[in-house]
Amino acid sequence: MKERQSTVQSMPVRPHVSMAVGTRIMSNALTRKLESYEPLSPEDRHALDALVPKVRQVGARVDLIREGDEPENVLLILDGFACRYKVLPDGQRQIMAYLVPGDFCDLNVFILDQMDHNIGTISQCQVVDIPRKAIDEISTRHPSVTRAFLWCALVDGAVLREWLVNMGVRPPNQRIAHLFCELHSRLEVVGRVADDSYAFPFTQTEIAETMGLSNVHVNRTIRELKALNLIRIKGRVLTILDVERLKDYCRFTPNYLHLRNTRWGERRDVAWPGQTAVG
Amino acid sequence: MAERRNVETLVVLQPIAVDTDSPDREGMLVLANGLLIALLVRLDTPEHEQFGQWFMEVGLGRLKGLRTPTFITLDEATRWFRGQIRP
Numbered sequence: 001m002k003e004r005q006s007t008v009q010s011m012p013v014r015p016h017v018s019m020a021v022g023t024r025i026m027s028n029a030l031t032r033k034l035e036s037y038e039p040l041s042p043e044d045r046h047a048l049d050a051l052v053p054k055v056r057q058v059g060a061r062v063d064l065i066r067e068g069d070e071p072e073n074v075l076l077i078l079d080g081f082a083c084r085y086k087v088l089p090d091g092q093r094q095i096m097a098y099l100v101p102g103d104f105c106d107l108n109v110f111i112l113d114q115m116d117h118n119i120g121t122i123s124q125c126q127v128v129d130i131p132r133k134a135i136d137e138i139s140t141r142h143p144s145v146t147r148a149f150l151w152c153a154l155v156d157g158a159v160l161r162e163w164l165v166n167m168g169v170r171p172p173n174q175r176i177a178h179l180f181c182e183l184h185s186r187l188e189v190v191g192r193v194a195d196d197s198y199a200f201p202f203t204q205t206e207i208a209e210t211m212g213l214s215n216v217h218v219n220r221t222i223r224e225l226k227a228l229n230l231i232r233i234k235g236r237v238l239t240i241l242d243v244e245r246l247k248d249y250c251r252f253t254p255n256y257l258h259l260r261n262t263r264w265g266e267r268r269d270v271a272w273p274g275q276t277a278v279g
Numbered sequence: 280m281a282e283r284r285n286v287e288t289l290v291v292l293q294p295i296a297v298d299t300d301s302p303d304r305e306g307m308l309v310l311a312n313g314l315l316i317a318l319l320v321r322l323d324t325p326e327h328e329q330f331g332q333w334f335m336e337v338g339l340g341r342l343k344g345l346r347t348p349t350f351i352t353l354d355e356a357t358r359w360f361r362g363q364i365r366p
Contacts, residue, residue: 219326
């Protein structure tokens with residue numbers, strides 16, 4: 001475990017607000033996420049529960065694995081926020097992804113000789129280390145779980161592409177609004193949104209490092225979104241005051257998240273090899 | 280041309296009002312040896328972490344796209360620019 005220096009602590013105050021806004025917590029985050037891609041049987045769910053026998057608590061802003069380390073296990077975030085990042089020799093940091101409850105670092109990460117980037121927590125997290133053997137076993141016996149795992153990998157890639165579009169062509173205000181909409185959708189799936197509010201432990205610096213903007217521009221943009229009555233940030237909780245209006249504002253289209261229970265989800269049913277049809 | 284190394288870049292600041300779509304509007308054009316190289320803006324919005332400091336809003340030439348520190352005083356900013364733009 002490696003402590004990381006946090007450059008600036010910003011964003012509104014209050015010390016701690018639990019990530020788990022809803023009542024369903026713990027291993028359910030994984031099951032709920034996978035069920036958003038594939039219908040799972042009680043046996044599938046039982047097998048998934050067995051994947052997470054030992055949960056460890058990790059403090060905020062701690063590295064889980066560093067560039068150059070040899071990956072041994074698959075990391076699963078059960079609660080809290082983590083991120084993937086790289087640091088240039090001059091100290092500048094770029095965050096390339098957020099990991100929210102139910103998210104894995106790459107499922108096939110143990111194929112790599114060494115990590116090409118870092119993964120660190122943003123808030124306090126509940127983390128599970130899943131050995132390769134357990135992933136192999138569940139994949140052999142539970143085809144629905146395997147398909148859901150494949151969805152996870154596809155969607156991770158899709159999110160990365162969307163972030164690339166975000167950084168490349170969306171103006172700063174829409175860029176940040178888009179991130180807030182995406183977090184809303186992803187956290188809702190795993191039961192971490194209540195009344196359009198979710199935990200928001202990010203510092204202004206972390207948002208800047210994610211969006212390729214300066215702290216100053218992040219500050220101005222968030223101020224503008226507040227002034228337009230689109231969002232409120234209080235006590236490390238972000239509330240979207242009008243979800244549809246915020247989505248319109250940044251032209252958020254959730255197709256890239258490929259969730260089953262959305263109007264986009266209906267379009268994505270495919271027959272998998274070896275199957276005649278899929279529900 | 281050996282003595283040219285001893286010649287310092289002449290950095291001149293010129294006040295200018297700037298539209299940043301925020302209350303930050305007090306600006307300074309930064310000229311180095313007569314060439315416009317950057318635009319500084321004073322952070323006058325109380326929510327800024329670096330409230331009251333000078334921020335490089337735009338950098339030109341080799342300063343383009345740099346994520347720079349903010350400066351507490353204009354003297355500090357001038358010294359920094361002089362260090363960046365060597366003759």
